[in-house]
Amino acid sequence: MNASDNQLVGFYRCMRLIRRFEERVVELVNRNEIVGTTHEYVGEEAVATGVCHALGVEDVITSTHRGHGHILAKGGDPRRMVAELMGRKTGYNGGRGGSMHIADLGLGIYGANGIVGAGVPIACGAAMAFKQRDSSRVAVAFFGDGAINQGVVHEAMNLACIWQLPVVFVCENNGYGITASIRDMSRIQKLSDRAAAYGMPAETVDGMDVRAVHAATTALVARARAGGGPSFLECLTYRFVGHFTAERALGLKYRTEQEVAEWRLRDPIATYPLWLRDQKLCDPARVDEEVEAQLEEAIAYARESELPAPQDALQGMYAVTYPGLPARGW
Amino acid sequence: MREMRYLEAMREGLREEMLRDDAVFVLGEDVRNSVRGLTKGLFQEFGAKRVYDTPISEAGFTGLATGAAIAGMRPVVEYQINALVFVAFDQLVDQAQKLRYMMGGQGTIPVTYVVMASGARRGLSGQHSDHPYPLLVHMGMKTVMPATPEDAKGLMKAAIREDDPVVIFAPSALLANKGPVPDGDYLTPLGRARIAREGKDLTIVALGPLVPDALKCAETLAAEGVSAEVIDPRSLLPLDHDTLLRSVRKTGRVVIFDDSNRTCGYAAEISAVVADQAWHALRAPVRRITRSDVPVPFSIALDTCVLPSPERLLEACRASVKETRT
Numbered sequence: 001m002n003a004s005d006n007q008l009v010g011f012y013r014c015m016r017l018i019r020r021f022e023e024r025v026v027e028l029v030n031r032n033e034i035v036g037t038t039h040e041y042v043g044e045e046a047v048a049t050g051v052c053h054a055l056g057v058e059d060v061i062t063s064t065h066r067g068h069g070h071i072l073a074k075g076g077d078p079r080r081m082v083a084e085l086m087g088r089k090t091g092y093n094g095g096r097g098g099s100m101h102i103a104d105l106g107l108g109i110y111g112a113n114g115i116v117g118a119g120v121p122i123a124c125g126a127a128m129a130f131k132q133r134d135s136s137r138v139a140v141a142f143f144g145d146g147a148i149n150q151g152v153v154h155e156a157m158n159l160a161c162i163w164q165l166p167v168v169f170v171c172e173n174n175g176y177g178i179t180a181s182i183r184d185m186s187r188i189q190k191l192s193d194r195a196a197a198y199g200m201p202a203e204t205v206d207g208m209d210v211r212a213v214h215a216a217t218t219a220l221v222a223r224a225r226a227g228g229g230p231s232f233l234e235c236l237t238y239r240f241v242g243h244f245t246a247e248r249a250l251g252l253k254y255r256t257e258q259e260v261a262e263w264r265l266r267d268p269i270a271t272y273p274l275w276l277r278d279q280k281l282c283d284p285a286r287v288d289e290e291v292e293a294q295l296e297e298a299i300a301y302a303r304e305s306e307l308p309a310p311q312d313a314l315q316g317m318y319a320v321t322y323p324g325l326p327a328r329g330w
Numbered sequence: 331m332r333e334m335r336y337l338e339a340m341r342e343g344l345r346e347e348m349l350r351d352d353a354v355f356v357l358g359e360d361v362r363n364s365v366r367g368l369t370k371g372l373f374q375e376f377g378a379k380r381v382y383d384t385p386i387s388e389a390g391f392t393g394l395a396t397g398a399a400i401a402g403m404r405p406v407v408e409y410q411i412n413a414l415v416f417v418a419f420d421q422l423v424d425q426a427q428k429l430r431y432m433m434g435g436q437g438t439i440p441v442t443y444v445v446m447a448s449g450a451r452r453g454l455s456g457q458h459s460d461h462p463y464p465l466l467v468h469m470g471m472k473t474v475m476p477a478t479p480e481d482a483k484g485l486m487k488a489a490i491r492e493d494d495p496v497v498i499f500a501p502s503a504l505l506a507n508k509g510p511v512p513d514g515d516y517l518t519p520l521g522r523a524r525i526a527r528e529g530k531d532l533t534i535v536a537l538g539p540l541v542p543d544a545l546k547c548a549e550t551l552a553a554e555g556v557s558a559e560v561i562d563p564r565s566l567l568p569l570d571h572d573t574l575l576r577s578v579r580k581t582g583r584v585v586i587f588d589d590s591n592r593t594c595g596y597a598a599e600i601s602a603v604v605a606d607q608a609w610h611a612l613r614a615p616v617r618r619i620t621r622s623d624v625p626v627p628f629s630i631a632l633d634t635c636v637l638p639s640p641e642r643l644l645e646a647c648r649a650s651v652k653e654t655r656t
Contacts, residue, residue: 060401093434103433110400111433118425121390125397125405132355132379132403139397152421155390162385316435317470319493322521322568326470 003214007053009282011210012272014053015045016284016291018069019269021078022241024295025068025085029245033303034085038099041069043240046268047172048073050213051140051233054221060108060126060139062119064172065100066239067112070142075107078298088305095308096316116177117143117150120169124156127165127230138166138224140217146177148191154198157230161198164229168220169195171234172207178243179254195232207235208266238263331510337367339479339511340444340500343486344368344406346515348376351404354490357382357391358408366410366446368500388414392421392443396429399439404490407441412448412460412499423469426495438493442486447502448475449539449589450637456625461538461589464596466497467567472520475499477541477562479509484518485564492520501539501589521568525577529559532651533577534643535600536560536587543640544587550644556651566596574600575607582613583650587643592620614653617646 003011022040029038041048044066052061052073063070071081076092084091085099092102103111110126113119123141130137147153148171160167171191175182188194195202201220205212213235220231240260242248264270273284317326334342348354355376360366362373362383373381384391388409395405409415415422426439450459466473472494476482482500489496526541527548536544541562548558559577563569578584584604588597597618604616619638626636 060397062397091434093432093436096434097432101432103429103436105400105433105437110397111429113425115420115424118393118420121393121421122397122400122425124390125394125399126401127397128394129398129401129403132398152389152393155385155387156393158385159387159390159394163382317431318472319430319438319440320520324571325521325568 003211005281008276009287011049011053011214012276012282012284013287013291014049014073015210015268015272016287017078017294018045018048018072020291020295021068021072024299026245028085028299035087036098037245038068038085039066039244040239040241041066043263043267044172044174044207044237045069046210046213047170047207047235047237050210051142051170051217053214054217055138055140057107058137060110060123060137061142062110062123063112063142064119064144064147065112065114065116066144067100067102071102071104071109071112074109076102076104076109078294079301082298082302083305086302086305087307088302089308089312090301090305094312094316117147117153119143120147120153121156121159124160124165124167127160127167128163130166131163136225138168138221140168140170142170142172144177145171145173145175145182145191146180148194149185157195157198157200157232160230161200164227166224167230168217168224169230169232170217171232172237173234174237174239176243176254179252181254190234192232192234200230200232202232202234204234204236207237208268210268210272240264240267331512333508334479334511335505336479336482336507336509337505339483340486341368341370343483344490345372345375347487347490348372348380353402353404354406355380355382355403356406356408357384357395359384359386359410361408366408367505368408368444368446388418389421392418393425395441396421396426396439399441400437404440405442406490407443409443409445411458412445412462413457415445415462415466423466423471427469427471430494439495440493441495442489443495443497445497445499447505448499449501449503450626450633451502452630452633453628455628459626461499461501463497463499463566464590464594464599467596467599468594471567472496473499473566474520474564475501475538475566476518476564477504477526477538479507479511481518481524481564483511484516488517488520491517496520499538503539507542518564520565521570522565523570523573524562524564525573526560526562527558529557529581531557531581532559532583532585532647533581534558534560534585534587534647535574536562537589537596540587540589540638544643547640547643547647551647556647558647571603571607574603578604578608579611582611583653585617585619585643585646585650587638588618588620589638590621591623592618593623595620613655614650617650619643619646
């Protein structure tokens with residue numbers, strides 16, 4: 001199914017929002033307004049955008065340590081995201097999670113995750129609940145090429161296949177697990193070949209082409225909704241920046257400048273708006289302005305938000321509390 | 331009151347909760363044929379959508395339970411062997427237990443994990459004989475270990491209804507034990523210890539499979555003129571500090587009889603609580619009879635030096651009552 005004109009413009013808005021969100025986040029990290037480090041999604045925007053635009057708000061995703069893009073694409077509020085990154089009370093997790101753990105259960109975002117591959121079985125569990133309740137909701141598990149060698153991911157793929165769960169496994173193959181090239185970590189050329197071992201269909205698409213990602217996901221989601229079971233989508237993509245914000249300072253050399261430059265030629269944020277303008281679908285410059293205003297407001301909101309009180313640290317662990325639980329450290 | 335075996339009572343609790351709430355379902359290895367007996371008959375009664383046989387993928391199915399719970403179900407996960415907790419550890423403590431907190435208190439994760447036939451049985455050696463409850467407690471996981479058939483049913487039902495993850499240890503040494511079980515729907519609340527026997531001279535804190543031995547020890551001591559109180563915490567996290575401390579303040583002497591390893595074991599935590607909160611009442615040093623810090627060996631010629639024994643408990647109790655503090 002082809003995307004509507006509105007959707008085509010929406011893809012750009014979403015990709016641009018992710019790109020600029022990440023660039024603004026890096027500025028805030030460098031200014032120590034955000035403590036620690038974050039994993040930027042720069043270069044991979046077409047994947048989250050194409051996949052999440054094929055989902056409804058009732059559908060569920062699990063995300064990764066590089067999760068900002070997924071969360072924005074699934075409808076996450078940039079104000080509450082920046083507030084979380086700044087450790088504010090108004091942040092999605094009240095300052096208890098930070099960049100690698102942003103969740104919004106109301107939007108079906110079952111959390112980014114700090115352990116590679118750990119969200120994959122959790123997405124399958126949501127799919128299991130949907131199937132048990134005869135619901136047409138589906139789940140998407142995002143993970144990277146690094147997670148493709150993690151045992152629990154394979155256990156989850158097998159479980160989803162034997163029970164024919166409505167889940168789409170989206171493998172974002174950006175070529176590197178931190179500094180380790182997937183060429184050195186797997187002998188097969190296409191990671192999607194692994195899906196056949198579990199008995200599910202798979203395809204590999206150009207993860208720099210938002211329309212291709214969206215079209216492929218739409219078909220696989222429709223299949224899952226109709227009871228057709230799980231599937232695997234490998235998206236070939238690239239991160240233009242380091243594994244994390246602090247990487248520049250480490251002076252790591254694991255990719256050639258030429259390789260980065262070649263991928264940059266295919267940058268969806270550069271190429272897609274040209275196509276949109278050619279099709280006379282919108283004026284990308286206006287979208288850009290709107291995105292800037294939205295991010296400006298989000299950052300202002302976060303800066304103005306209160307920090308949590310120290311004693312809030314002991315709240316929220318249990319749904320049912322008991323005297324003395326959780327124990328204090330003094 | 332009717333008499334039932336521990337395992338039957340636990341199964342009755344699970345079955346009643348499955349009847350009561352269609353969000354409750356079971357998953358684990360060989361649960362349809364019920365190798366362990368906990369789920370016997372449930373597949374026939376409730377069907378394929380409520381009882382799932384899993385592949386041997388403990389981390390994977392533990393993770394599925396988490397996702398299903400966030401999505402509104404109440405999964406009951408059976409681990410056929412105690413050491414499988416280690417295989418699933420990231421999904422248990424780093425995911426299921428931490429996620430609610432890390433999400434800022436969003437959602438609930440009501441999963442019950444039943445560690446079947448936990449602890450040692452003769453001849454199963456080091457990878458089938460562990461009792462890893464301190465590890466789970468250490469990570470903030472609600473953990474219970476019923477010692478009687480009545481509590482086996484009551485804590486199973488309470489765990490399933492709890493809106494947080496709860497691990498239940500069902501020790502192999504207790505599964506065939508018989509005891510009175512009330513009729514109908516009742517819950518044994520988390521966070522309340524049971525006084526298994528009242529006494530005034532000495533407190534024995536006994537865990538799970540060691541409770542029956544502790545009661546026998548108290549009988550022997552009674553014949554020697556020593557009145558021992560036996561506390562069965564049964565809920566390890568939350569722990570009922572009040573009942574424990576009230577007893578120690580009354581008797582001034584405490585011996586902990588624990589089936590976990592010695593170093594950073596559950597007895598170490600109880601000792602610390604007593605030393606912190608009941609120091610002025612203590613008339614003897616806190617004594618611990620625990621496992622030794624080695625894997626449980628295969629040969630029964632060796633395990634008397636590893637597992638906590640009733641003889642050593644008795645010696646420790648006798649030594650405790652002889653202590654005088656000036």
